[in-house]
Amino acid sequence: MKFTKTKLVLETALLGICSAVLYFLLFYFEDTVLGWSKGFKKEGWFFIAPIVIALVFSVVHGAFTGHFWELLGIRAKARNK
Amino acid sequence: MEFIDLSLTSVLFLFFVGFIGGLVSGFIGSGGAFVLTPAMMSMGLPAIVAVASNMCHKFPKALVGAVKRASFGQVDVKLGIVMGIPAEIGVTVGISVQTAIKGAYGDAGSNLYVSLVFVIVLAIVGGYVLRDAWKSNKSGNEDEEQVNKVARWLRSVHIPATMVYFRSINARVSILFILPLGFATGLLAAAIAVGGFIGVPAMIYVLGVPSLMASATELVIAFIMGMGGSIEFAWSGFVDVRLAMVILAGSLFGIQLGAMGTTYVEPNMIKLVMGVIMILVLLSRAIVIPVYLSTLGYIEKLTEGTISVLRVASFSTLALALVVGGGIILFSLWRGVRAEIERREEIEKALVVE
Numbered sequence: 006m007k008f009t010k011t012k013l014v015l016e017t018a019l020l021g022i023c024s025a026v027l028y029f030l031l032f033y034f035e036d037t038v039l040g041w042s043k044g045f046k047k048e049g050w051f052f053i054a055p056i057v058i059a060l061v062f063s064v065v066h067g068a069f070t071g072h073f074w075e076l077l078g079i080r081a082k083a084r085n086k
Numbered sequence: 087m088e089f090i091d092l093s094l095t096s097v098l099f100l101f102f103v104g105f106i107g108g109l110v111s112g113f114i115g116s117g118g119a120f121v122l123t124p125a126m127m128s129m130g131l132p133a134i135v136a137v138a139s140n141m142c143h144k145f146p147k148a149l150v151g152a153v154k155r156a157s158f159g160q161v162d163v164k165l166g167i168v169m170g171i172p173a174e175i176g177v178t179v180g181i182s183v184q185t186a187i188k189g190a191y192g193d194a195g196s197n198l199y200v201s202l203v204f205v206i207v208l209a210i211v212g213g214y215v216l217r218d219a220w221k222s223n224k225s226g227n228e229d230e231e232q233v234n235k236v237a238r239w240l241r242s243v244h245i246p247a248t249m250v251y252f253r254s255i256n257a258r259v260s261i262l263f264i265l266p267l268g269f270a271t272g273l274l275a276a277a278i279a280v281g282g283f284i285g286v287p288a289m290i291y292v293l294g295v296p297s298l299m300a301s302a303t304e305l306v307i308a309f310i311m312g313m314g315g316s317i318e319f320a321w322s323g324f325v326d327v328r329l330a331m332v333i334l335a336g337s338l339f340g341i342q343l344g345a346m347g348t349t350y351v352e353p354n355m356i357k358l359v360m361g362v363i364m365i366l367v368l369l370s371r372a373i374v375i376p377v378y379l380s381t382l383g384y385i386e387k388l389t390e391g392t393i394s395v396l397r398v399a400s401f402s403t404l405a406l407a408l409v410v411g412g413g414i415i416l417f418s419l420w421r422g423v424r425a426e427i428e429r430r431e432e433i434e435k436a437l438v439v440e
Contacts (some may be wrong), residue, residue, distance in 0.1 A: 020235040031331055039089050044323025051171070052320050055142055055327035062145030062331055063244070067289070070338040072155065079423055081158060 020069035021042050027065060031058065089135070089326045096129050100329065101336035104143065107411040108337030111430030112151045112344020113415045114360045115304030116282025119144060121408050122333060123279055124401060135326055137279065138319035142330035145312030147337045148305045152346040155302035157348055162254035162299055165289070166306025168261060169268035173281060174314040176272020184276060194381035201378065203277045203372040211287050212364030219357035254299040267292060268307070275311055282308065283364055290357075296357040298348055299421050347415045350422025355433055359411050366407035373400040
């Protein structure tokens with residue numbers, strides 16, 4: 006039991022750090038990213054950047070938020086009981 | 087397209103609205119967009135950037151929600167894809183209808199169109215959903231959802247080469263019946279940003295999908311529509327990814343909670359929350375209709391004071407819709423989690439005594 010709890014804390018912390026780093030990078034390179042987002046005619050295939058960013062953030066930040074609530078003891082109701 | 091500077095207040099505001107929006111979407115399959123778009127426009131964003139950035143947070147949110155609810159066995163991926171593809175076409179058609187109306191009647195005309203669609207659709211569908219939730223609540227038959235006549239008839243029709251088996255209804259239905267439902271969902275999504283107000287009731291009442299699975303499957307449709315729409319908007323350079331990611335930051339916290347909330351409630355609760363939100367949104371749109379009518383010259387000119395009072399009242403009702411929905415979900419979750427924790431403690435105590 007204790008081992009799982011420690012593992013959960015570590016995983017949550019790691020995912021939280023990754024998520025924070027992603028947000029930091031997004032705002033640090035804000036101008037570059039917004040430059041890419043100006044549409045196909047101006048920046049060619051870089052217009053797809055927002056979509057890729059959204060997918061990456063959803064995986065990392067999504068996993069973090071899931072772990073976050075679990076750590077606080079909020080879980081889905083167990084099925085088949 | 088120029089992008090705006092973000093202040094700390096607007097970041098915090100978007101995070102918070104994102105959280106509540108996520109909470110509601112995780113639970114009923116969609117929601118949040120109807121408050122976020124006008125809120126972002128009031129921050130000085132052009133309407134199209136507000137819609138585009140909002141959509142760019144919607145599809146990753148729907149993805150996370152769909153994965154979470156799939157882990158509870160609530161998602162019918164096949165149905166989601168079969169409805170999602172025509173929905174995407176519906177969005178494209180809906181956008182061109184919007185553009186045509188805007189070209190012919192200007193902003194007020196397009197606003198009037200959106201508000202009328204809102205009021206008519208929500209009055210019929212929202213009223214029906216609420217009445218159904220009320221009736222099942224009264225009959226005390228909350229656990230069992232009955233398949234109605236329409237759904238039974240649809241299953242009895244066999245059109246060769248179009249029959250597809252869907253796990254959520256454990257039956258085969260002709261794809262020809264499902265395509266128009268998906269298309270209507272997309273059309274509505276383009277008009278009012280919440281396709282789920284058609285998609286979820288259509289799955290429940292026309293196809294006979296249980297409400298828990300319908301609201302979960304809507305997340306797959308929202309993902310497909312949102313991703314397609316975001317690519318279209320990004321192609322033209324309308325997506326402000328910073329805004330989208332700030333909303334996403336909040337909404338991913340919310341969607342996890344909303345999704346978990348569905349495991350604690352009676353299926354009827356989904357209908358209740360959805361119906362209440364739909365009726366409040368309807369009210370909010372009905373309040374501003376006189377403003378557009380007066381701008382278009384159909385009724386006497388309203389004074390500036392009256393217009394601003396109506397606008398504030400309308401936006402407050404929208405926000406109220408989201409807060410009430412979020413409140414019911416949080417309350418149900420809190421009650422459910424507490425009961426679950428007590429149950430586990432009792433089991434542990436019993437084990438210790440043994």
